[in-house]
Amino acid sequence: MKIEASITKTVGSLALDLAIDHEGSLALFGPSGAGKSTALACIAGLVRPDRGQITVGGRLLFDSARGVDRGAHQRGVAVAFQDHRLFPHLPVRDNLTFAPDGDDGERLEVVCGALGLGPLMNRRPGDLSGGECSRVSLGRALVSPAPLLLLDEPMAGLDAALRTRAIGLLQLAMGRWEKTILYVSHSPAEVAALTDHVIAMDQGRVVAEGPPMNVLTSGAVLALWRDEGFENSFTGRVEAEGIRAGREIWRTGRQDLAAGATIVVTLRASDVILARNRPETLSARNVFPARVAGVTGSSGVALVHLDIGGVPLVVEVTAAAASELAIAAGAELWAIVKATSLRIGA
Amino acid sequence: MMDLDLLSILAVSARIALAATFLAALPALPLALWIARHDFRGRSFLLGLLNLPLVLPPVVVGFLLLVLLSRQGWLGSALVGAFGARVIFTWVAAAVAAAVIAFPLILGGMRIAFEGVDRRLEDAARSLGESPGGVFMRVTLPLAARGLIGALALGLGRCVGEFGATLMVAGNIPGKTQTLALAIHQQAELGHDAQAGALVLIAVAIGLASTWGVERLRARAAP
Structure with missing residues (x-):
């Protein structure tokens, strides 16, 4: 579904001036106060x-x-609001199915399963924690029949495991349920995992636009999220020895994964070590040859874009380390990842 | 000693109070919603005007209604023309008088109830595809319910106690327009202290039962 918008809106000190012209899901990225939520409301x-x-x-x-x-x-257009806006007089079940004609049995079941809402169904929003409210709010938008979902920081308050599961659920919504998602976040990891197009905003204006890996790691945008830390995300299939993603098998140390299942894996950019030569006798379970596709970054930090067996990955190192290892496009390196650094989703 | 038809007094009181509350609530509900949702020039003046019956002596309201509803008044003559019946000195006139007196109380309570509903929840309901009417029925009304019930109860209580305006437009006709309040006044005037005292006790009991009942209802309706 194509989203075309060209709007200006002044609210208080914010002067929003936004142009969107994109086919399919996309993300609005930027610090708080950038005008993302106002854009969604419009x-x-x-x-x-x-x-x-x-x-x-x-x-x-x-x-x-x-x-x-x-x-x-x-x-x-259904919205998952940052401030949740659950109906306090209705139990969770009725909140989820509030949209007229929205009680699609399949979506309700899948959403409840993925977000762990089953035990909450008969509770009122007043009895829920912040994270539980986030899950219900996201679930309510997903269960609704609206073809376009505007999700405003829907993962706020979710722990890492739930976040990874929610990312898997949103990918399913965009695939099987043919939903188009406009995703608002200040988390580069979520943006990169969910969309192939991101619009970076600051103070009401578009500062960059394009594929997440390019936009998020460009100098101007990097400054907006430097403190958040970048998180990679990729999908793989569970096999006997680990998770196959591209040509490599990632060892997770987990025994509880169902063989053959497709799962989402997240990995922080700062949790990967790079080496010039193949390291020996390490405790880390994952040592892969990696090819440098490019290096971006700003003062002090280098973001190394790697290709590991066909999986694109961003690794964060200091600028000093990057120059010491002579990291540049085309360089062949080794990437080292602890099994416990890998987070597994749905 | 005058015969006291207690059942008749209670029936007249109940009929007049219920009809008056209904009469006042009918315009108060949409008006309260509209005022709560709109900011416009002259809002304060309009609110002041609507609250006028609250601060005027009820006798003044009664006098104005008498002018309006009498055969010569434009409303009274229109009613006579339409129904061939006079309104003045009937229970309908008493109900209209009580409704006018109670209207600001009901309107104010309803306005506060609607103002207390988080607009952001209505926005959420609209974005989920619910029509404006559906949003009102499924979100606004249930969330305002406690305040609305409180406003109606307050109005009903005021209608039961109405005296001055009722006396002006409906007189004090036993079996027709004599409410509990009017009967107490009459018995006291006649020096029938025992009868007046008994009626006072009944008035207190009715008042207490209604306020207590509303409190229980509100406690149960709490989300």
Whole structure:
């Protein structure tokens, strides 16, 4: 589904000026105050842009020049809000199935299973923790029949394991359920795992746009998330010795994974060690030959883009280490990863 | 000593109070929602105007209604024209008087109830595809329910106790317009202290039962 939006909106000190023209899911990335949530509210029909045009899947939703402004309920756009907005008078089950015609048995079952909502079904939002509210809010958007989902920091408050499972669930939603997702996050890992197109924003404006690996590691954008830390994500299939991703088998030390299952693996960019020569006698279980595709970064930090058996991976090292190892595009290195650094999702 | 038809007094009181609450709530509900949801020029003035019956002496309200509802008044003549019946000195006039007096209380309570509903929850419901009517029925109304019940109970209590305006437009006709409050006044005037005292006790019991019942209802409706 194609999302075309060209909107301006001034709210307080924020002057939002956003242009989106993209087929399929994409992410809005940027620090808090960048205008991401305001942009979502405009597309959802909850905030009226000062000027512009919004078209989703060929349907004109808003046009200030022609006086078109479809109501939020007519847009086919479900939102998972950052502040959850669960209905306090309804139990979790009724929150999940609130959308009219939204009680799709399959989606409800899959979402509840993946997000672990089963035990919460009869509880009221007032009795839930922040992380549980996040899960219900994300689940409610996923269960709704809307073809476009606007997800505003939906993983906030989720622990690493749940986050990885949620990423798997969103990939399933985009695949099997044909949902288009506009994902808002200040986490590079989630953005990279979920979309192939990201718009980086700062102070209401677009600062960069393109594939996540390129955009997130470019100098201008890097400064926006430097403190977050980058997290890689890839999918693999469970085999007897480990997880096969590309041509390599990643050892996880886990015995509880079902053979043949497809799973999502996440790995922090700072959890990978690089070596010029193949290291011997290490405790680390994963030692792979890696080819450097490129190096980006800003002062002090280098982001090394690797190809490990066909899987693209970003590794963070200090600029000093990068120059000492003479890391440059085309270099052949060894990547070392502890089994316990790998996080396994659904 | 005058015969006291207690059942008739209670029946008249109940009929007038319930009808008056209904009459007042009917316009108060949409008006309260509208005022709670809109900011406009002259909002404070409109609220002041709507609250006027609360601060005017009920006798003044009664006098104005008398002018309005009498055969010569434009509303009264219209009603006579339409139904061929006069309104003044009937239980309908008493209900209208009580409704006017209770209206600001009901409106104010309902407005506060609606203002207490988080608009962001209504936004969430709309974004999930619920129509404006559906959002009102499934989100706004249930979340405002406790406040709305409180407003109605307060209004009903005020209607039961209405005296001044009712006396002006409906008189004090036993079996027709004589409510509990009017009967107490009459018995006291006549020096029937025992009867007046008994009626006072009944009034207190009814009042207590309703306030207590509302509190229990609100406690149970708590989300």
